[in-house]
Amino acid sequence: MVEPLSPDQLQFLYQTAYDSILDLADEQGIAASSRQEAYGCLFGRDSAISILKLLEVCKKKPDQKLLDICRRTLLTHTLLQGQNYVLESGEEPGKFIHEFRQSNYDRLINRPKPWYVYPDKILRNYDSVDSTPLLLLAYYRYWQVTQDNDFLLRVLPHVEAGLKWLITDGDKDRDFLIEYELPSKRTHGGLVVQSWTDSFACLTSAQGEFPIYPIAAVEVQAIAWATLKTWAAFFAARDTQYVFAQQLEAFAQQLKVTFNRQFVIRDRFGKPIYAHQALDGNKKPVSTVTGNPLLCLWADYQPQNGQPEAIIDRITMHAWVERAFAKDLFDELAGIRTMSQLSPTFDPSNQSYHNGSFWPFFNGLIYEGLVKWGFHAQASALRTASLIPLSYFGCPIELYCSVKPGVYSEYISPTGKKGCRYQAWTAAALLDWLS
Numbered sequence: 001m002v003e004p005l006s007p008d009q010l011q012f013l014y015q016t017a018y019d020s021i022l023d024l025a026d027e028q029g030i031a032a033s034s035r036q037e038a039y040g041c042l043f044g045r046d047s048a049i050s051i052l053k054l055l056e057v058c059k060k061k062p063d064q065k066l067l068d069i070c071r072r073t074l075l076t077h078t079l080l081q082g083q084n085y086v087l088e089s090g091e092e093p094g095k096f097i098h099e100f101r102q103s104n105y106d107r108l109i110n111r112p113k114p115w116y117v118y119p120d121k122i123l124r125n126y127d128s129v130d131s132t133p134l135l136l137l138a139y140y141r142y143w144q145v146t147q148d149n150d151f152l153l154r155v156l157p158h159v160e161a162g163l164k165w166l167i168t169d170g171d172k173d174r175d176f177l178i179e180y181e182l183p184s185k186r187t188h189g190g191l192v193v194q195s196w197t198d199s200f201a202c203l204t205s206a207q208g209e210f211p212i213y214p215i216a217a218v219e220v221q222a223i224a225w226a227t228l229k230t231w232a233a234f235f236a237a238r239d240t241q242y243v244f245a246q247q248l249e250a251f252a253q254q255l256k257v258t259f260n261r262q263f264v265i266r267d268r269f270g271k272p273i274y275a276h277q278a279l280d281g282n283k284k285p286v287s288t289v290t291g292n293p294l295l296c297l298w299a300d301y302q303p304q305n306g307q308p309e310a311i312i313d314r315i316t317m318h319a320w321v322e323r324a325f326a327k328d329l330f331d332e333l334a335g336i337r338t339m340s341q342l343s344p345t346f347d348p349s350n351q352s353y354h355n356g357s358f359w360p361f362f363n364g365l366i367y368e369g370l371v372k373w374g375f376h377a378q379a380s381a382l383r384t385a386s387l388i389p390l391s392y393f394g395c396p397i398e399l400y401c402s403v404k405p406g407v408y409s410e411y412i413s414p415t416g417k418k419g420c421r422y423q424a425w426t427a428a429a430l431l432d433w434l435s
Contacts, residue, residue: 051428056432078154094162330385
């Protein structure tokens with residue numbers, strides 16, 4: 001029996017998380033980590049997930065300070081949205097930014113293949129396939145929570161541009177899946193992996209082979225699908241945008257069909273078992289067992305009137321949840337791992353960034369999805385398992401590793417770089433767990 005934390009421990013975590021959110025925010029919005037750490041700047045993916053979690057907190061207990069931070073961050077991202085095709089940074093019209101650094105980017109440019117810095121001396125990088133659908137979802141849900149119509153009018157042109165990117169440049173090979181690639185013609189550096197588990201090791205086979213581009217990641221499909229469904233319903237209610245709404249809905253429908261045909265792993269009787277991690281450029285599956293398929297429960301579509309919908313059906317959900325809570329993925333004292341212990345590329349050491357480590361924000365999203373679809377026992381177990389190590393570290397840490405049950409260590413890269421101890425999306429997940 002796992003002992004839950006005491007009320008004093010929970011209150012300490014809550015206050016630490018709340019103070020961290022306020023400390024990480026400035027006039028531009030919320031930074032991914034503290035300014036003294038590696039990711040002390042704006043990241044599209046981090047901003048979106050932090051905001052989506054803070055909005056869940058504000059649904060339970062309205063908090064104007066948190067809502068103001070969400071608003072500032074979202075408006076800043078409209079200013080950073082791609083306008084042109086810039087090969088060296090990954091910028092494309094309508095695409096939302098991955099990383100925005102006005103300074104402190106020496107480590108990214110002092111390398112054999114330096115990252116691209118714009119003529120104004122600002123580093124803008126767009127190598128994220130999911131920043132766009134995540135931020136689009138965050139724009140809608142912020143408006144949904146606040147009913148701030150002035151905000152909606154300001155962001156709608158940017159929303160439309162982002163949605164157009166999603167169904168055009170976001171689908172590299174026109175197969176109704178959202179993919180990414182690092183162009184071979186680029187002379188500057190960038191991210192080889194552009195989904196949330198963005199380390200080279202997480203997609204490399206035991207033989208050292210990397211999938212060919214373009215790559216479609218499992219959770220990205222569900223996030224994109226939910227985003228398209230959400231905004232299709234919004235624009236369908238506007239007479240002047242009905243054709244656009246039909247385009248979005250048609251793409252979403254085809255994406256769902258393609259996803260269930262190509263990503264879902266089934267036994268010889270057709271019963272769902274789990275999902276592939278990704279598909280490569282030849283649509284060959286990367287079948288490493290990760291926790292990422294569980295994000296498909298989180299990325300749901302909630303119509304104004306009617307039942308919520310996911311990219312997978314209920315039978316598939318039950319199979320995936322059962323698989324994710326097997327002992328090779330779930331640790332009752334740490335949470336759900338990024339990668340199964342049975343994977344040939346599982347890394348048990350504290351140098352594992354995505355190959356078996358634990359990320360609190362990730363488990364926070366999985367938790368939310370489990371609650372949405374009625375998996376309350378698993379959600380409760382996951383919440384308890386996630387809070388224990390966070391109490392051990394006493395801060396909203398980026399990630400941690402655990403070789404033995406109940407024994408935790410900070411992530412340390414092969415070059416000696418530690419993970420961040422004050423991470424925005426961890427703090428936001430903590431607030432949601434504890435609200």
